[in-house]
Amino acid sequence: MRTVAAKAYYSGDGPASLSTRRSASRRFLAQVASSIPKTHDNSKASSYKVVVVGGGTAGLSVASSLSESLGNKAVAVVEPSDVHYYQPLWTFVGSGLKTFDESKMATSEVMPEKAQWIKDSVATFDPKQNTVKLANGETISYEYLVVAAGIQTNWGKIKNLPETLGKNGVTSNYSAQSVQKTDEFIKAFKGGNALFTMPSTPIKCAGAPQKIMYLAEEQWRKAGVRSQTDIKYFTGLGKIFAIDKYAKELLKICKARDLDINYFTDLAEIRPESKEAVFNVLGGEAKGTTLTLPYDFLHVTPPMGPPDFVKSSPLSNADGWVDVDKDTLRHNKFANVYALGDCSSLPTSKTAAAIAAQSAVLKNNLLGDIFGDRKVAKYDGYTSCPLVTGSDKLILAEFSGYTGQPLETFPFDQSKERYSTYFLTKEIIPEIYWKYMVKGSWDGPAKFRKLFGASA
Ligand SMILES: Cc1cc2nc3c(=O)[nH]c(=O)nc-3n(C[C@H](O)[C@H](O)[C@H](O)COP(=O)(O)OP(=O)(O)OC[C@H]3O[C@@H](n4cnc5c(N)ncnc54)[C@H](O)[C@@H]3O)c2cc1C
Incomplete structure (x- = not known):
């Protein structure tokens, strides 16, 4: 369970009124707590009623109540990371409105007590045998499988991005490392060309690429450098936002704040020496050409897609996502498999907010399979x-x-x-x-x- 002590330690901002001694002892207790591994004990049977792949937002939102309903160690969560992030906070972190520490918690603190945490990655799925193979070579079997492995950020698909990220004004709110650079670069900016990008692929939180633009623009206005600054937004898509009601208002804001919106332009390359960004033009009269622009500040949203180990598995659909029924979240071929969140084929915008609604449906339907005592629930998108x-x-x-x-x-x-x-x-x-x-x-x-x- 997440303790007050742990919160103070991980958030790094315990109440100022606490005495130094008290907060030091809290830090110490939290450190001890986080160092006790809650991970897989190899002496235990590697067979579970439910195996949840991924202990991110989606995985934990189902594992907690499933493990309460099914009892001690009936549910295993395979999660390699020691740290759990509340990623929606990264927009605020990138603009200095929240600290990075507020967005994270030790995985040991958020892992449900009754679940077995297997601190490893799933390498392959064998749904015909009801097993998953871990990166360490071990095989785990299940009666029910929930896939919640998130979306993969494909940094390498933009030429020179991996080596440029976090340096000389190039940043992104889409990684735990670079989000900590965004605010630093915004504050250090003294005017010039500021570019913000959104790829043509599906991404998590389709609004985040533009939210940081509004926040940066406000900061530059307040810092008195706005008049020397040209701000451009490039999206690989044909609209600023999928839903017209909100797109209309966003466009009014962009016009009023002199934010130049460009459609069907996908970032393809960064040239760090000349500080240039190269875009592929995907539509309009210039379709098929490239556009090269100088930058002084560049916020990149990388292309994303299904995780490779999901894409290459029997669970994926033609696009690589876990192939589930959009109403019930049950797999279309393997009846004892469910998926939710960013790795799923659910045709809606990939957000934590969506997962809250999805998890209720999934838990109802999976527990209904086990206990046969409830009506099938349907997700409304x-x-x-x-x-x-x-x-x-x-x-x-x-x-x-x-x-x-x-x-x-x-x-x-x-x-x-x-x-x-x-x-x-x-x-x-x-x-x-x-x-x-x-x-x-x-x-x-x-x-x-x-x-x-x-x-x-
Ligand atoms: C900058 C930013 C802003 C956002 N803003 C918002 C917002 O305002 N509102 C909102 O609702 N959402 C927002 N989101 C989106 C939201 O954070 C995601 O949609 C959500 O976290 C997805 O949850 P998930 O569990 O599917 O994936 P994740 O939370 O990413 O978790 C996936 C987990 O799977 C694990 N994993 C990966 N591979 C394996 C493997 N092989 N084996 C086992 N485990 C594995 C990972 O370690 C990870 O813990 C934002 C995201 C970002 C980056």
């Missing part, structure tokens, strides 16, 4: 993207990726910039995440939507 447009405002996009229609919680027009939804996103939702979502007891705002009688 709900997802949300809090489009931060400044350090005190945002547009709270909530919609169904299945219908393309807004699915808003509050009884006001959420396409307008507001402080209330900004505060909710920055201060309240992170608390909901750590206190409820990773513990499996947050299934999204649907009940509040009904209560407020907001948009259907």
Whole structure:
């Protein structure tokens, strides 16, 4: 369980009123707690009722309640990382509005107590034998499998990006390392060309590539360098945002703040010596050509795709995602396999908010298979993207990726910039995440939507 001591240690910002001695002892206790491995004990049977692959947002949101319902060590979570991140906070971290430490927690602190943490990676799936093979060569068998392995960031697909990232004004909020550079580079910027990119591939949180542009623009305005700055946004897609209601408002903001939006342009190469970015033009009259622009600041959103080990497995669809039914989250070929989150084929925008709704459906249906005592639940494609447009405002996009229609919680027009939804996103939702979502007891705002009688 996540203790107060652990929180103070990992967040690095315990209350100032605590005595030095008390916080030192808290740090020590947290250090001891995190050093006790909660990992796989090889003497135990390598067979579980449920194996969850991935202990990120999606994996933990299902593993916690499944392990409560199924009992001690019936559920195993295969997760290689020692650190769990609340990635939605990285927009705020990249703009200096939150600290990096606030976005992370030791995996040992968030791993459900009744689950068995197997600290390794899955290398291959054998769904006909109901087994997964770990990177260490061990085979684990299961009765039910939940795949929650996230999306893969393909940094190497942009020429010179891996070696350029984090240096000389090139950054990205999409990795734990480089997000810590974004704020530093924004603050050090003295004017010039600032470029922000969004690839043509599916990505997690499709709004994040532009949120950081609004926050950087605001900082440069306040620092007095805006008039010497040219800001351009390049998206590989044909729209600024998938849902028209929000896209319309975003375009108004871009116009008012002189942000130049360019469509069908995909970053292909960075030339660090000449500080140039090269784009492939994917549409319009210049289709098939390249565009080369100088940069002084470059925020890159890398191309993403399904994890390689998922793509090459019998579980994947033609595009490489885990092939599940969009309503029930059950695999289309293997009935005892489920998937949710970014690695799944669910045709909606990939966000933590979507996972909250998906996890409730998945848990209901999987426990229904085991106990035969409940109606099949269906996922409606709900997802949300809090489009931060400044350090005190945002547009709270909530919609169904299945219908393309807004699915808003509050009884006001959420396409307008507001402080209330900004505060909710920055201060309240992170608390909901750590206190409820990773513990499996947050299934999204649907009940509040009904209560407020907001948009259907
Ligand atoms: C900058 C940024 C801003 C964002 N903003 C928002 C926002 O405002 N709102 C929102 O709702 N969402 C936002 N998101 C998206 C959200 O963070 C993701 O959609 C969510 O974390 C996906 O959860 P997941 O469990 O599918 O993947 P992850 O949380 O990435 O977890 C995947 C896990 O699988 C593990 N794994 C990988 N390979 C293996 C393997 N071979 N074997 C075992 N385990 C493996 C990984 O170590 C990882 O822990 C944002 C993301 C970013 C990066």
